[in-house]
Amino acid sequence: MNRNIKKVAVLGSGVMGSRIACHFANIGVEVLLLDIPPKELISIEEAKGLQLTDSAVRNRIVNASLDTAIKSNPAPLFSKSFAKRISTGNFEDDMSKIADVDWIIEVVVERLDIKKSVFDKVEQFRKPGTLITSNTSGIPIHLMTEGRSDDFIAHFCGTHFFNPPRYLQLLEIIPTPHTKRDVVDFLVHYGDKMLGKTVVLCKDTPAFIGNRIGVYSMLALTHLVDQLGLTVEEVDKYTGPAMGHPKSATFRTADVVGLDTLVNVANGLDQNAPDDEAKGVFTLPGFITQMVSNKWLGEKTKKGFYEKVKGADGTSEILSLNLKTLEYGSQSKVKSATLEATKQVEDIRKRMKVYEQGTDKAGELFRAMHYPLFEYVSNRVPEITDDFFRIDDAMRAGFGWEIGPFEVWDALGVRETLEKIKKEEKRLPGQRGEVAQWVHDMLAAGCESFYKIENGVRQYYDINSKSYKAIPGTEDLIVLDHIREAKTIWKNSGVSIIDLGDGIINCEFHTKMNTVGGDVIQGINKAIDIAEKDYRGLVISNDGKNFSAGANIGMIFMMAVEQDYDELNMAVRMFQNTSMRIRYSAIPVVVAPFQLALGGGCEFSMHADFVQLHAETYMGLVEFGVGVIPGGGGSKEFALRASDEFKEDQITQNTLKDKFLTIGQAKVSTSAVEAYELGYLQEGKYAITMNRARLLADAKAKAIELADAGYVQPVPRHDIKVLGNQGLGIVYVGASSMRAGNYISDHDKKISEKLGWVMCGGDLSAPTEVSEQYLLDLERKAFLELCAERKTLERIQHMLTKGKALRN
Known part of the structure; x- marks a missing residue:
């Protein structure tokens, strides 16, 4: 059946519920946000003479939660004006309104009895065929269907958004055996195209995929610190960006998430995954137990693995926790020859090899955490998923890893790593030094890696057929990394011009931070020359972390310091002429920015025939x-x-x-929508792509559309x-x-x-x-x-x- 989501009901307005509501408002959906009515008046209400029956009182909880969300930073809305798309109410007075919605999302507290009581009310008003999902991070989905109607069960499954839902890309979909196939297919499609998520289909197992692997990885480190004699700051330095993980690394992430949240997931896994051979990892080390007892839970209690304090002179200092003495002290400077070596290697996969070969603490930790991780994730197939690539998807989208565990394993060499896993001396609870049999079967079948690229399409090793297959849902994506080698038609030190097919070429920057210097200016003009002569259109985009941080100010600084104003005048004139050429070429030029699009990156966008930009684009002219x-x-x-x-x-x-x-x-926009509100985009000359992975394909499609419409040079x-x-x-x-x-x-x-x-x-x-x-x-x-x-x-x-x- 065809489904069109015009209105969504979100039941529960806590941190997750209010922000899920905001994200649906971001994509233009009307949202009904409900929560419980209060049971007693607060002083300000008493002073106003209000009664418990007044609507302002009955909707106080939901309105306060939404107001807090809207004012929070980072903002859950693309534009504060989108709050008008959200209406509020309470479970007692307004539950009947769910009869008019297309999707009901339950986001109440993580207690099965409370969730079931909410579903009792939902059953009274929900119209047959309406989607019904529960946002949960760990309660078994099948337990929620007990006592429900057949239609409810057929249209019900779990949806696990990661917090904050606007920014974290992972959306786990957890069907039950009774969920209709078309419901699952629709949710996967909608999550991808409309919500902009990396959608991972999960089995109904404890903590699903993301938290099962992510929490295992974090807790594994807590068991290794004593063996390796590591400090909090050393662990965070070693397990941060150099390893392809977020800046918050391990212990800082635990502080942000909240140690109590981490402990709850760990305890749940300890109790509910009895057959997990490494379940001992989920048994908390003594220092975490003591921290929880002390209520040192991280940012929410102002103390965790780090504590921010003010000195007598008013300056702030962030102290770190000594895991042996449980006392806070000044952080020590972390030095590592391995980390220094990794700084020279930009390619994350090549960097992993350098990291593995390190001979200091950093290299030792890399091996001690990754070898058991490889063993662990291989044994989770087929328990938590039949397809190992979903584990990598979950770790990239939910935990911010640049590459997932199987991708790291590929980078190190699957076969070469097997013997190292056996010989690793630092052992974690349950670690045997032996990976799952299917990995040996893969190698025996002549398949030496988990992934490979063929004809520009990324394929994965399929365990059942013992052969490679295209990753489902990625067939129509364009990934420059996959086609660059075969499809590059021209390049210089800062630009590659790549044939995207169908008469469209792409101009890709690959300078540091994709800054714009002479090589990029030359590359853009060359791309327009080539497109005007032999192609139908041009896209300007790339696969970097940011579209462009603007002009190469180092080059400007050198010319200005040397007072070489003739040279500087010529450089600025060339920059201007390139912007004008983007606008006044004989072929359509589509610029596809994402993340940072500052200075020159913004100016190129402003001169394009069309801007196809990712929802998370932070655009601005920052030259002041x-x-x-x-x-x-x-x-x-x-x-x-x-x-x-x-x-x-x-x-x-x-x-x-x-x-x-x-x-x-x-002014820099905080979203693509705000880029329009600030005047960087023009009505009718831009479109927003929700899923970053689809940006380049959408930009190419727009270039074709403009060419097919009979493009005329302005x-x-x-x-x-x-x-x-x-x-x-x-x-x-x-x-x-x-x-x-x-x-x-x-x-x-x-x-x-x-x-x-x-x-x-x-x-x-x-x-x-x-x-x-x-x-x-x-x-x-x-x-x-x-x-x-x-x-x-x-x-x-x-x-x-x-x-x-x-x-x-």
Whole structure:
């Protein structure tokens, strides 16, 4: 049957429920959020003379929870205006409204009896065929169906969102044997395409997949610290980004999640997984038991493995816990030859090999934690999943690992690692030094790795057929890593131009942080040359962690310090010309940004025919932070857009002011939606992709669509209305008043006046229509003049050395 989710009911407004509601609102779904009514008045209600029967009181809990969620950081909503899509109520007065929804998601506390009581009420009002799911991190799903109707059972399964649901990509789907196949298929499809999740189909086993493996991995480390003589800060240094894990690593992650949460999952596994050969790992070491007893649970109690304290001089210091004495002290500097060696290796898979060969504590820990992990995950197949790749998916999407355990094993060599696993001296509870038989069968069948790439498609080893198969659901994805070697048609040190097929090519950056320098400028122009000659369209995107952090300010700094202004003028002119070429080429150009799209990355996006961007795109013109104005066409473009928004019946200076402040305050969007609200995107010229993995395929499809529609090369603009002195007066008065109030520095005032000068078209006696090139020349002149300022050079140097803005 065809399903269309127009309205969702979320039952339970706690931390998870309110944020799940927000994420559905993000994608345009109407949400009904319900919770229990309070049983007694609070003092403020008594003072107002309210009664328990008043709606403001009865919905107090749900409204307070939603309000807290909306104000939280990181924000659960793409835009605060989306809160209007959520209506609230309570279980007693408003449960009947679930008859009008398409999907009911239960998110009450983790107690089976409470969940069942909620389902009793749901059964009274739910219309047949409505999807019903329970968001749980550990309660067996099949236990929830006891006593339920046949239709309820057929449309019911578990859905485990990871917190926070907007940002963590993992969504586990846990069907029961009675869940209809089409229900499971729909939820997998909807979670992927609409919610933007990595959807992992799980068996109904304790803690499902993500927490089963993730908690095992974290607790394994707690058993190793004593054997290896490791400190808290050493573990977090060794198990962080160098290992392909998040910055919060191990113990910092436990503090953020809450030690009580970790312990609850561990106890659940200890009790409910009796046949787990390594269940001893889930028995907590003494220092964790004592920490829980002391209520040192992490951030929620201000103490955990770390404690933030203030000294007598008012400065803050983060102390770490000594696991032997359970006393807090200053953190010691962690040094490691192995870590230094890994810094030289950008490719995560090659880095794993370097890490494994380390001869110090870091290398020793890598081996002591990974060899038993390989053994453990191999033995979880087929217990928790029939397909091992789902374990890797869960660890990447739920725990932020760059590559999952089977991918790490592949990087080390599957066959080569078997003997090392047997010989590893540091043993964890239950570790035997022997992996599951299916791994030996795989090698015996001539399959030397868990994954391989064939014709641009990633395949996995299928245990049943003993052969490789395409990973389900990935057939229509485009992954540059999988096609780069075979499909690259041109490259230089910073760019690869790759044939995506169907007449579309992609220009990929691969500089550090994907910054824009001469090599990227050359690559974009070459890509447009090639596309105009032999192809139908161009996509500009990449597979990096960020689309682009902006211009290579190190290059700008060197030219400015050496006072090579002719060279700098030429570099800025080339940057501007490239932005203009993106807009005025003979073929459609689609830019597909994600994560950071700053400075030049933002300017390229602003000049594209179409922007296909990921929902989590943080876009902005941030040049003020390094003492200059946008010089790659951004200042010009905001003047152009202000002109297009001028209306006869409105004060034009107000429109100009909004655009000016967006640049002047270096505003960066917190989502793709906010990028539109800030003016970086234009109505009808952008679309949002929820799932990052699908971004490139969506961008290619848009390029084809534009080409098929009969793309016509645009004509440069000569009708941009600028306000001249009429606008400059307001800019100068505003900057002076901000300086007088000590809100900005003298240099900030100077940058503001330069920006105003460009956006107002310079010293013109009256509003005038000018060309894009006229504004670009003003923009470039102002940029160069600011680069000659000592305070600008100080700002650039501070950004290069400290990684943050200097307000001088």
